[in-house]
Amino acid sequence: MEHFKTQKMKKILVAAITLLVFAGCNKTPVVPANELGGGVIMDPSLTDPAAYRISVSQPTPTAAQAQIPVIICSHGYSASTFEWDEFRTWANGTSKYYIDQILLAGHGTTYAAFKASTWHDWESTIVDEYNLLVSEGYKNIDFAASSTSCTLMLDLIHSGLFNNAGTTVHIFLVDPIIIPSDKLLSVAGIVGPMLGYVTADNAPGEDVYYYHYRPQETLQQLEDVLNTVRGELQNGLTLPKNVYVKVYKSIKDPTADPVSAVLVYNGVKTFDGNRIDINMINSDIHVFTRLSLVPNVTALDRQNQVYAFNDITTRIFQ
Amino acid sequence: MKKAFLIILAVTLCYFAKAQSSVLDLGLRLQKDIGLYSENGISINFSDKNLLPDRLYIGFSYFTSRIGTAFSSNAIKQDNFLISPAYYFRRDKLIRPFIRLNAGYFDADYGSPIFNVLPNKSLLLSPEGGVSIQTHLPLKISLSLGYNVITSNGVNNVPGTIYPFFYQLTLSWNILKHKK
Numbered sequence: 001m002e003h004f005k006t007q008k009m010k011k012i013l014v015a016a017i018t019l020l021v022f023a024g025c026n027k028t029p030v031v032p033a034n035e036l037g038g039g040v041i042m043d044p045s046l047t048d049p050a051a052y053r054i055s056v057s058q059p060t061p062t063a064a065q066a067q068i069p070v071i072i073c074s075h076g077y078s079a080s081t082f083e084w085d086e087f088r089t090w091a092n093g094t095s096k097y098y099i100d101q102i103l104l105a106g107h108g109t110t111y112a113a114f115k116a117s118t119w120h121d122w123e124s125t126i127v128d129e130y131n132l133l134v135s136e137g138y139k140n141i142d143f144a145a146s147s148t149s150c151t152l153m154l155d156l157i158h159s160g161l162f163n164n165a166g167t168t169v170h171i172f173l174v175d176p177i178i179i180p181s182d183k184l185l186s187v188a189g190i191v192g193p194m195l196g197y198v199t200a201d202n203a204p205g206e207d208v209y210y211y212h213y214r215p216q217e218t219l220q221q222l223e224d225v226l227n228t229v230r231g232e233l234q235n236g237l238t239l240p241k242n243v244y245v246k247v248y249k250s251i252k253d254p255t256a257d258p259v260s261a262v263l264v265y266n267g268v269k270t271f272d273g274n275r276i277d278i279n280m281i282n283s284d285i286h287v288f289t290r291l292s293l294v295p296n297v298t299a300l301d302r303q304n305q306v307y308a309f310n311d312i313t314t315r316i317f318q
Numbered sequence: 319m320k321k322a323f324l325i326i327l328a329v330t331l332c333y334f335a336k337a338q339s340s341v342l343d344l345g346l347r348l349q350k351d352i353g354l355y356s357e358n359g360i361s362i363n364f365s366d367k368n369l370l371p372d373r374l375y376i377g378f379s380y381f382t383s384r385i386g387t388a389f390s391s392n393a394i395k396q397d398n399f400l401i402s403p404a405y406y407f408r409r410d411k412l413i414r415p416f417i418r419l420n421a422g423y424f425d426a427d428y429g430s431p432i433f434n435v436l437p438n439k440s441l442l443l444s445p446e447g448g449v450s451i452q453t454h455l456p457l458k459i460s461l462s463l464g465y466n467v468i469t470s471n472g473v474n475n476v477p478g479t480i481y482p483f484f485y486q487l488t489l490s491w492n493i494l495k496h497k498k
Binding site: 179181182183184185186187223227233234235236251252253254255256257258259260261262263265266267275278280284 | 352353354387391392393394428429430432433435436469470471472473477478479481482483
């Protein structure tokens with residue numbers, strides 16, 4: 001009788017676990033039309049690419065134009081070109097440099113497109129834009145990356161993309177993520193399939209620019225790229241001769257754990273064996289350079305943003 | 319805090335050496351933080367013959383990424399010190415489930431004063447549960463899964479490389495076995 005009860009309990013337990021595991025597999029959220037991902041709102045760079053990318057608005061630069069630095073601005077996971085809009089606004093149409101805002105593959109469109117994308121797809125967007133600008137003749141190409149784009153940039157350095165750069169490539173990493181603040185990402189592979197997706201705690205208004213619903217497949221992709229680049233940093237990443245890297249990291253960050261800065265700083269060496277430049281920023285905002293729609297922005301937050309913008313646009317000429 | 323732990327360990331070892339009919343397991347602890355580092359070290363567990371012998375244990379562990387992921391790499395060098403009461407079920411059986419509650423201390427070395435603004439020390443608190451294989455030899459093999467209750471969320475002043483879930487394997491030898 002006891003044996004029978006134990007067998008029955010085992011079957012119930014197995015059934016319950018199986019149900020739980022597969023319960024989330026086909027779960028798809030209903031994304032409202034007034035949110036990014038719902039199929040109605042799209043990133044504006046898709047309908048008006050010339051307004052966002054110099055590679056589109058000026059594909060055949062003159063010899064003088066080709067010398068002007070281009071800063072490719074690349075956003076983070078689940079974000080959109082919105083993340084670097086304030087940089088463009090602050091630049092105020094200057095003729096000293098061009099701002100080129102890209103939209104990572106799978107982002108700024110639909111939930112389904114995001115779900116189907118991999119971190120290699122996200123990275124390919126950066127590579128394609130860089131190669132396009134090079135082929136168009138631009139000689140000075142730099143990068144301002146935020147959050148997961150920082151992770152992708154480190155992987156691209158590791159891949160050798162910039163090994164033969166003719167001029168200095170300046171790469172600015174704003175709030176790089178190597179260690180996530182949400183440590184449950186470490187079990188995304190186990191918990192994710194049960195949930196199907198997670199819901200982001202976006203601030204009011206942000207759902208137009210940041211995916212509200214994050215498919216568990218993309219969380220696994222995020223975990224994968226973080227672990228990949230963490231391994232690359234552990235093994236040591238030496239910058240090619242013509243690559244300059246600087247990190248700006250908020251000392252408190254609800255998305256990219258501030259310890260990420262430690263891993264980047266300890267993991268990267270310059271060509272001549274030195275450490276990279278780094279500023280630890282007195283901020284609790286993730287991607288402290290983006291303040292629009294952030295609640296309770298302080299005067300210090302604004303100073304931090306302007307400091308970073310000024311620093312970036314000064315160093316690109318060094 | 320480190321010195322206090324080492325003093326407690328030394329005194330405890332002296333006491334244990336005289337308690338010859340109880341169980342004193344000395345072992346290697348191999349831990350993997352799920353999603354992050356491997357951290358390895360030593361583990362000492364004692365059960366008194368007069369107090370739920372071979373069931374109730376008290377242990378001490380030190381494990382570190384220095385002889386794990388951080389060995390010859392740029393991974394963060396971090397140290398863990400734990401004191402652990404544990405209870406082992408099914409005495410005298412080959413396979414014995416056990417539960418353990420760890421309390422201790424974590425310390426990470428970031429390597430540069432630039433990062434003095436970041437938290438690098440924390441208390442540790444983690445329940446663990448697993449199974450132990452205990453043959454008639456002094457060898458014990460213990461495998462368990464644990465959960466760190468205190469972890470960082472990026473804003474709460476806890477070091478960022480304490481991850482929530484871990485599993486560990488301890489291979490230990492009862493150095494008091496066969497002594498009368």
